[in-house]
Amino acid sequence: MKTVWLIGIGPGDPDALTLAAVKAIGRMDVFFLLEKAGEGRDSLIRFREEILARHAGDRPYRIARADTPARDRAAADYAGAVEDWRRRRTDVLAGLIDEDMADGESAGVLVWGDPTLYDGTLQSLNELMATGDRPDLAVEVLPGITSxxxxxxxxxxxxxxxxxxxxxxxxxxxxxxxxxxxxxxxxxxxxxxxxxxxxxxxxxxxxxxxxxxxxxxxxxxxxxxxxxxxxxxxxxxxxxxxxxxxxxxxxxxxxxxxxxxxxx
Ligand SMILES: C[S@@+](CC[C@H](N)C(=O)[O-])C[C@H]1O[C@@H](n2cnc3c(N)ncnc32)[C@H](O)[C@@H]1O
CATH class of the missing domain: 3.30.950.10 (Tetrapyrrole methylase, C-terminal domain)
Incomplete structure (x- = not known):
């Protein structure tokens, strides 16, 4: 079994993590650091790295980084552009799960705010589960403080x-x-x-x-x-x-x- 944990980290205050998030961070084997290209990218990555430095503890862990695709905001077909962006994001997650995790491992994705509010990661993971191609995949969600x-x-x-x-x-x-x-x-x-x-x-x-x-x-x-x-x-x-x-x-x-x- 491979388990991906979506861990809500709150909206930018390092003190706004829940105790459940802090405990989960200490248990992960690997963290997927996903950021889309564009303004703010570096500081969002830095914030997540600071959270790891503070809470991941002494247990060894790996970091797997991936750029998630930027959405085409100028596209005339808004719904089509969102769908295309979502599909490419799902492919990136699938690649990380297939190549950067071993059986029995837990991977953490540090999600800004709460993973269920205006964030596509959970939808992508649910779609990967629904295909049936990865019967050994499990997903867990830890809520965070929303913006x-x-x-x-x-x-x-x-x-x-x-x-x-x-x-x-x-x-x-x-x-x-x-x-x-x-x-x-x-x-x-x-x-x-x-x-x-x-x-x-x-x-x-x-x-x-x-x-x-x-x-x-x-x-x-x-x-x-x-x-x-x-x-x-x-x-x-x-x-x-x-x-x-x-x-x-x-x-x-x-x-x-x-x-x-x-x-x-
Ligand atoms: C992609 S959504 C992510 C929302 C996030 N999952 C949450 O639970 O708040 C990004 C939007 O959330 C809002 N947002 C996120 N962090 C914020 C903050 N620290 N202050 C104000 N608004 C914020 C902004 O409207 C921003 O455009």
């Missing part, structure tokens, strides 16, 4: 309001509803490379709770009515991208309503 939880904690903001749903979505999808005033009530927005919040910035009923690189020593948080806060976010992103080269940001868009706000 959503890090963001709400830093803003001291209950994720949901009493009796209300909460949507977790992407910048692309927010952009698609930008002309439908009122479509957004309470949304967590991730993976926004297109500043989609700015498309809603004339809506006086929305508040935004925004964070970049939350959990990192130089995290930045901004919040307030969207019309006033959007330009400050845009300026902060511009400055940060120029200085740092890359930024991970997410935000909550919440429609104001009368009365107290609380969780239920």
């Amino acid at each position: 959503v939880q890090a963001l709400t904690a830093r803003h001291r903001l209950p994720l949901n309001r009493v009796g209300e749903s909460i949507t977790i979505t992407t910048g692309r999808q927010i952009e698609a509803v930008a002309d439908d005033a009122g479509a957004v009530t309470n949304s967590v927005v991730m993976l926004d490379t297109r500043d989609a919040y700015a498309r809603l910035a004339s809506d006086p009923g929305l508040d935004i709770y925004w964070g970049a690189d939350v959990g990192a020593p130089d995290e930045v948080l901004l919040s307030g009515p969207l019309p006033e806060t959007a330009p400050r976010i845009a300026e902060t992103l511009r400055e940060r991208r120029a200085r740092r080269g890359w930024v991970m940001d997410s935000y909550i868009l919440r429609r104001r309503r009368p009365g107290p706000t609380g969780a239920g």
Whole structure:
């Protein structure tokens, strides 16, 4: 049996690993360090290496590195490009399992945040299991603190309001509803490379709770009515991208309503 462990490592604060993650890291025979080419690659790898240096202990372990393919973000066929990227990523994982693991070994994949939130690794592994080609393959998932939880904690903001749903979505999808005033009530927005919040910035009923690189020593948080806060976010992103080269940001868009706000 070969077991691949997807270990959630939280969204960038080395103290945000769970005890289960720390214990699992100490048990692995090999770690698959996967990163896609592009901005931020080196610092994401460095973060994982620091986690290993801190938690892997004295037990010997190997590191197998692989570049995961970058997605073609300019492709006209969005769904086709995502599917192609996902297939190539699955092939990379299959290669690591076949060539860099022996029978009886455990391999760890250190996944940013939580492995079940906007991360394709688990889907790729489930597909490999479903083919039936590797009957000796097992997959285990260890949850991590998500960037959503890090963001709400830093803003001291209950994720949901009493009796209300909460949507977790992407910048692309927010952009698609930008002309439908009122479509957004309470949304967590991730993976926004297109500043989609700015498309809603004339809506006086929305508040935004925004964070970049939350959990990192130089995290930045901004919040307030969207019309006033959007330009400050845009300026902060511009400055940060120029200085740092890359930024991970997410935000909550919440429609104001009368009365107290609380969780239920
Ligand atoms: C590919 S998704 C991975 C999400 C991750 N699995 C999780 O559980 O948070 C990457 C997106 O997560 C959000 N994100 C990840 N880390 C973040 C951080 N430290 N601060 C703010 N947003 C973050 C950003 O929206 C980024 O575009």
